[in-house]
Amino acid sequence: MNILIVEDEAIARKKLAAILEGLYPDMKIVGETDSVSGTISWLNDRSHKADIIFMDVELADGNCFEIFRQTDINASVIMTTAYDNYAVKAFEVESTDYLLKPVGPESVKRAVERCLARMGHGPDESGKAAETAGREQEKSADEGRTEAGHRNIRKRFLVRLNDTIVPVLVADIAYFYSEDKSTYLITRSGKKYVVDFSLDIAMEQLDHEAFFRISRNCITAMSAISRIVKMGSRYMIESIPAASFEMMVSRSRTDDFLHWLEER
Numbered sequence: 001m002n003i004l005i006v007e008d009e010a011i012a013r014k015k016l017a018a019i020l021e022g023l024y025p026d027m028k029i030v031g032e033t034d035s036v037s038g039t040i041s042w043l044n045d046r047s048h049k050a051d052i053i054f055m056d057v058e059l060a061d062g063n064c065f066e067i068f069r070q071t072d073i074n075a076s077v078i079m080t081t082a083y084d085n086y087a088v089k090a091f092e093v094e095s096t097d098y099l100l101k102p103v104g105p106e107s108v109k110r111a112v113e114r115c116l117a118r119m120g121h122g123p124d125e126s127g128k129a130a131e132t133a134g135r136e137q138e139k140s141a142d143e144g145r146t147e148a149g150h151r152n153i154r155k156r157f158l159v160r161l162n163d164t165i166v167p168v169l170v171a172d173i174a175y176f177y178s179e180d181k182s183t184y185l186i187t188r189s190g191k192k193y194v195v196d197f198s199l200d201i202a203m204e205q206l207d208h209e210a211f212f213r214i215s216r217n218c219i220t221a222m223s224a225i226s227r228i229v230k231m232g233s234r235y236m237i238e239s240i241p242a243a244s245f246e247m248m249v250s251r252s253r254t255d256d257f258l259h260w261l262e263e264r
Contacts, residue, residue, distance in 0.1 A: 001024070001026070001027045001028070001051045001052065001116075002027070002029075002050050002051050003029045003030065003050060003053070004029075004030060004031045004039075004042065004052075004054070004075070005017060005029060005031070005033075005053075005054050006032075006033050006039050006053060006055040006056055006059070006064065006067075007032070007034060007054070007056040007080070008034040008035065008058070008059045008060040009056075011165070012080075013032055015102075015103075016054060016080075017029055017032075019104070019105050019108050020054075020108065020112075023109055023112070030048065034059065034060050036059050036061050036063075036067055036070075037061055039059075039067050040070050040071050043071050043072075043073065044071055050075045051075055051115075051119070052075060052076050052077075053073065053075045053076070054078050054080060055067075055078065055079050055080065055095075056079075056080050056081060057079055057081040057090075058081065058083075065089055068093045076115035076118060076119065077093070077094075077095040078095065078096055078097045078098075078099060078111045078112070078115065079097070079098045079099065080099045080100075080103055081100065082100065082101040082201070083196070086098075096111065096114055096118060097111035097115070099111060100197075100201060101197070153207050154170050154205040154206065155169065156168060156169050157170065157173075157185065157195065159185065159194075159195055161193065166193070168187060168193065170206065170207070172187045172189070173185060173186070173187060173221055174186045174220070174224035174239060174240065174241060175221060175239060175247070176199055177199075177217055177219075177245065178198070178216075178217045183197065183198060183199060183202070188240070188241070189241075190241040199216075199217070199218075199219055203219055206219070209222075210222055212256075214237065214247065214249040214257060215249065215250040215253065216250065218245075218247060220247065225237055226238050226239060228261075233254075234248055234254070235254060235257070236249075237249065
């Protein structure tokens with residue numbers, strides 16, 4: 001079984017390749033591309049053959065849907081992206097699965113098994129090996145994550161800053177907030193970064209002992225709370241560093257918020 005990885009971030013390519021090699025040692029990664037044009041050239045080369053393609057949506061020179069418009073793809077496609085707004089398009093081009101980044105062994109295994117099922121391959125020894133390897137890799141595949149129950153808790157986030165990637169330790173994060181369709185990360189020292197994932201995705205990867213989503217637009221760390229002010233039936237948080245917006249706890253989350261505070 002041949003696999004092509006289409007991904008414009010070298011770190012993400014390396015991580016995905018490591019997961020696949022650990023889960024499916026009998027499968028072969030036959031190519032890696034990082035752009036629309038490069039992928040089209042690879043697919044149009046008759047000497048190349050891929051059975052499964054892991055394809056990032058946002059590539060160096062455009063999005064992957066241009067690949068589908070310019071060439072025929074005779075392989076099962078698993079799309080990977082940090083954004084959840086491409087799901088409809090992904091299934092319009094009949095991709096087999098759609099994984100939100102950061103991908104882990106469990107989601108990769110589930111997607112590959114779905115591809116194998118579509119190809120008419122039943123469970124075999126490689127599938128059994130993948131199941132065992134998946135459990136092991138879930139603990140160690142990503143240096144920045146650890147296993148906690150059924151969730152992977154981040155130790156750091158990788159933030160894009162122009163042409164560089166900045167690792168931000170979760171312990172240094174004060175809060176996240178969304179505004180005007182963008183999501184921001186604020187550190188305890190007051191640095192502000194635009195991140196390419198939603199608050200939903202962030203909350204899935206944060207320690208719920210240390211972080212609480214106080215509203216649809218804000219997640220705060222316990223360590224960032226300096227004072228809580230009661231304003232009628234609502235609560236406003238004064239944070240360190242100070243927020244540029246009113247950090248209000250939603251009415252629907254007030255009871256859970258107070259319980260979270262009391263239990264810590």
